[in-house]
Amino acid sequence: MSRRPSGSRRKLLVAAALVIALGGAGAALVLGLYDEDSSLAPVDQSYVEGVAGTWKRINPLFASTNEVDQDLVQLVFAGLVRLGPTGEVLPDLAALPQVSEDGEAYTFRLRRGLRWHDGEPLTSADVAFTIAVLTSPDFKGEPSLADPWLGVEVETPDELTVVLKLRQAYAPFLARHATLGILPEHLLRNLSGPELLEAPFNAAPVGAGPYVLKSLDSAEAVLEPYAEYHLGKPQIARLRLRLYSDYPSALRALQQGEVAGVMFREGITDAQLADLNAIKNLDIEHPQRGAYILLYLNNDQAAFFQDERVRRAISLALDREQIVSRVYRGVATPSSSAVPPQTWAYAGQYDLVEPRLEEAKQLLQEVGWIPHATTGILVREGAEFRITIRTDNDPLRVAVANEVARQLQQIGIRATVASTTFSVLRRDFLQERKYDAAIAGWDQGPDPDPYFGWHSSQMGTAGLNLANFADVVADSLIARGRTDTDVEVRRDSYRQFQEVWQELSPSVVIAYPRYTYAYPSALKGPNPGVLFSASLRFVDIHRWKY
Numbered sequence: 001m002s003r004r005p006s007g008s009r010r011k012l013l014v015a016a017a018l019v020i021a022l023g024g025a026g027a028a029l030v031l032g033l034y035d036e037d038s039s040l041a042p043v044d045q046s047y048v049e050g051v052a053g054t055w056k057r058i059n060p061l062f063a064s065t066n067e068v069d070q071d072l073v074q075l076v077f078a079g080l081v082r083l084g085p086t087g088e089v090l091p092d093l094a095a096l097p098q099v100s101e102d103g104e105a106y107t108f109r110l111r112r113g114l115r116w117h118d119g120e121p122l123t124s125a126d127v128a129f130t131i132a133v134l135t136s137p138d139f140k141g142e143p144s145l146a147d148p149w150l151g152v153e154v155e156t157p158d159e160l161t162v163v164l165k166l167r168q169a170y171a172p173f174l175a176r177h178a179t180l181g182i183l184p185e186h187l188l189r190n191l192s193g194p195e196l197l198e199a200p201f202n203a204a205p206v207g208a209g210p211y212v213l214k215s216l217d218s219a220e221a222v223l224e225p226y227a228e229y230h231l232g233k234p235q236i237a238r239l240r241l242r243l244y245s246d247y248p249s250a251l252r253a254l255q256q257g258e259v260a261g262v263m264f265r266e267g268i269t270d271a272q273l274a275d276l277n278a279i280k281n282l283d284i285e286h287p288q289r290g291a292y293i294l295l296y297l298n299n300d301q302a303a304f305f306q307d308e309r310v311r312r313a314i315s316l317a318l319d320r321e322q323i324v325s326r327v328y329r330g331v332a333t334p335s336s337s338a339v340p341p342q343t344w345a346y347a348g349q350y351d352l353v354e355p356r357l358e359e360a361k362q363l364l365q366e367v368g369w370i371p372h373a374t375t376g377i378l379v380r381e382g383a384e385f386r387i388t389i390r391t392d393n394d395p396l397r398v399a400v401a402n403e404v405a406r407q408l409q410q411i412g413i414r415a416t417v418a419s420t421t422f423s424v425l426r427r428d429f430l431q432e433r434k435y436d437a438a439i440a441g442w443d444q445g446p447d448p449d450p451y452f453g454w455h456s457s458q459m460g461t462a463g464l465n466l467a468n469f470a471d472v473v474a475d476s477l478i479a480r481g482r483t484d485t486d487v488e489v490r491r492d493s494y495r496q497f498q499e500v501w502q503e504l505s506p507s508v509v510i511a512y513p514r515y516t517y518a519y520p521s522a523l524k525g526p527n528p529g530v531l532f533s534a535s536l537r538f539v540d541i542h543r544w545k546y
Contacts (some may be wrong), residue, residue: 002501022193045546047523048240049248050259054218055243057202057520060181061141062135067265070535071241075223076117077207078230079106080162081125081174082539083393085529087290087343087446089174093122093208093230094162103169103485106178108162111230116184117212124156129185131164138193140250148177168182169483171348171490172447179446191352204292210234210542219243235545247501252277254336254518261519265534267396268516270329281521286331286514287528287537290340293397295389295404295508300468302436304387307365311505316360317411318404320353324511327399332511338450338501340512344446344487350498361412371412378412388415390429392422400510430466442467444534454506469506520546 053068060077063069082092089096095110114122130153134146135141153165168174184206191199194500203216211223211234213546218452221241224232242259243336243343253259261282264272276284297305297314305311317456325464334343337351369378369385389405390395398419405415429435442453452458457479474497480495515534520524525544 007281010496031320035435042546044237044239045235046240047544048234048242048259050253050262050488051241052244052247052250052265055221057197057214058201058213059196061130061139061145062185062197062202064142064145064177067534068241068243071205071535071538072221073181073207074206074209074535075211076205076209076213076237076536077183078209079181080180083177083179083446083532083536084539085527086173087340087345087448087530087532089178092179097174097178098352099485103483104166106164106166106173107477108164110162112160113226113228113486114208114230116186116208117226118184118187120184120186121159122182122184122208123159125159126182126185128154128156128164129189130180130183133183133188133193133196134180136193140193140197143479145224146182148173154374170484171485172449174446174448176445181209190268204475210538211239229542231286231542234542236541237542241449249273252272252370254279256424260523261517263515263517263534265515274516276516282305282518283521285517285528287531288340288342288460288512288514289443290335290343290446290512290530290532291441292335292340292441292512293441293510293512295510296430296435296438296440296467297505297507298435298437299465299470299506302387303435304385304436307367308504309367309497310369311358311508312503313411314413315410315502315505316352316356316363316509318407318508318510320510322407323400326403327396328511328513331516332513334417334465334511336502336509337498338454338509339498343448345491345494347498348496350495350502352502357410364411369412376412377414379477385412386415386416389415389417389437389439390425390435391417391419391439392425393419394422395436397439397441404439404510409511431461433461433468438466449478449489450497451482453479454478467507469504471500471504471506474500474504474506 008356049069051068055068055072056066056074057063058069058076060073063073078093080092080094084090093114094110097106097108099106110124116122131149131152135149139146149185150168155163187206188196205213210226210229212226213221214224216224220243223239227233244253247266249262250259250262254262255266255275297304297311313323315336324330324332324334332351333341335351336353337346338344341351364378368380372379387402391401401417406418408415430438444450444453454469454474456470456475458466459470477493477497477500481490484490515531517528517537523544523546526537527540531537
């Protein structure tokens with residue numbers, strides 16, 4: 001299977017796909033707004049998008065666990081910086097910051113003339129206020145959102161300048177945290193943490209993003225362009241997010257002409273994809289996610305995988321394109337890289353996708369694993385190479401595990417698949433490192449920094465280095481990429497890390513799943529690139545037009 005650019009627009013030629021994704025949304029137009037030729041723009045230049053789910057709190061400090069909230073926050077609010085299609089950091093409310101030589105201080109300069117949707121000035125005081133709310137002891141949002149900001153010192157020398165002083169150099173700070181939507185101090189300054197959680201503001205938010213929320217109820221959110229938007233007034237005259245209970249309901253609405261498209265964050269059935277493909281004048285894209293699915297190999301406790309040659313042999317034996325074809329029906333990017341393809345830090349020369357069975361067999365023989373003359377099972381010192389591949393009950397991951405087990409038979413490894421609930425998998429097997437191999441997903445967010453998943457300091461039950469991988473060279477490269485804020489130094493660090501990854505194969509990356517996004521052919525502008533969250537499809541909505 002050839003790798004397709006995530007921004008390419010194409011019609012589906014097959015009527016089958018399964019997708020691991022985060023939620024459901026799609027483009028939609030109100031029935032009656034189209035000309036008979038639905039490839040034409042709606043007469044009132046409006047755009048409606050069907051969304052599976054319900055809103056709860058449209059507030060950037062509370063949206064991390066609700067996908068509809070995330071969509072609306074992306075449209076209504078703006079951060080200091082934003083993400084581009086390859087994960088690069090771009091200016092938003094502020095220009096890209098000046099960074100101190102030690103990498104600990106970021107000086108942002110806000111654009112002149114910024115105003116909230118209600119016309120009040122947006123200043124450095126609003127940025128300081130947002131961070132103060134986030135780090136307050138009575139903050140009621142997700143701790144994972146607040147924790148990175150604890151200890152960050154905020155200075156506002158004037159109305160346009162914000163200085164953020166970190167406790168230590170941390171290069172992923174911009175991509176992972178400085179994109180946070182800013183809140184208006186003049187509307188929220190007198191609220192406590194518990195009061196903000198339940199404030200009417202969360203249903204009638206005032207932001208500085210591309211769209212103004214005009215009305216909201218259980219069925220629909222209606223938004224209109226913000227004329228003073230700092231990146232240029234959006235050209236779609238009215239935007240509606242129409243809410244449905246689930247993806248089948250959104251798809252039926254699409255078929256009936258109530259909506260013009262759907263973005264599936266979760267897996268879709270073969271029949272549903274066939275239905276999408278049957279709709280005329282519909283563009284269908286499969287933007288790549290930043291998360292990957294992998295075969296964890298227990299480097300430390302499983303005697304099979306202590307030798308890097310065995311781990312590399314398994315990586316070389318897998319036919320990733322076949323897994324993508326059989327399990328994901330082509331809607332995933334086959335890859336062996338721990339840095340997402342199509343992102344700024346990706347080094348394609350170290351992404352080995354094609355299987356090399358003979359080389360894999362040779363590596364296993366070097367370690368002493370010899371095929372039994374009768375059974376074909378690898379044997380060393382009287383012991384057979386038999387392992388258990390654990391995973392959770394997610395049908396896609398179970399299917400991946402079964403396909404991996406089938407392919408490993410070709411090199412003499414007998415693998416049994418055992419699935420359980422995710423909580424049990426995490427608590428009893430992964431966290432305790434009591435497993436041979438495991439199929440799971442890993443999402444390190446919108447920065448290539450692999451520290452939490454692969455640095456040796458994260459080994460043990462308290463860390464997320466679930467493979468218990470330890471290598472001095474890898475640690476050094478991870479540390480340099482994490483602390484040096486020079487983009488080219490970071491790019492080189494991750495290039496070398498990808499080379500080490502292929503040599504040592506701490507575990508086996510299999511693929512990066514993709515979303516399925518359908519919208520009318522008349523709509524020009526959607527170019528989602530790599531989506532680290534589905535809501536980022538709206539990051540350039542001010543450029544969309546008919």
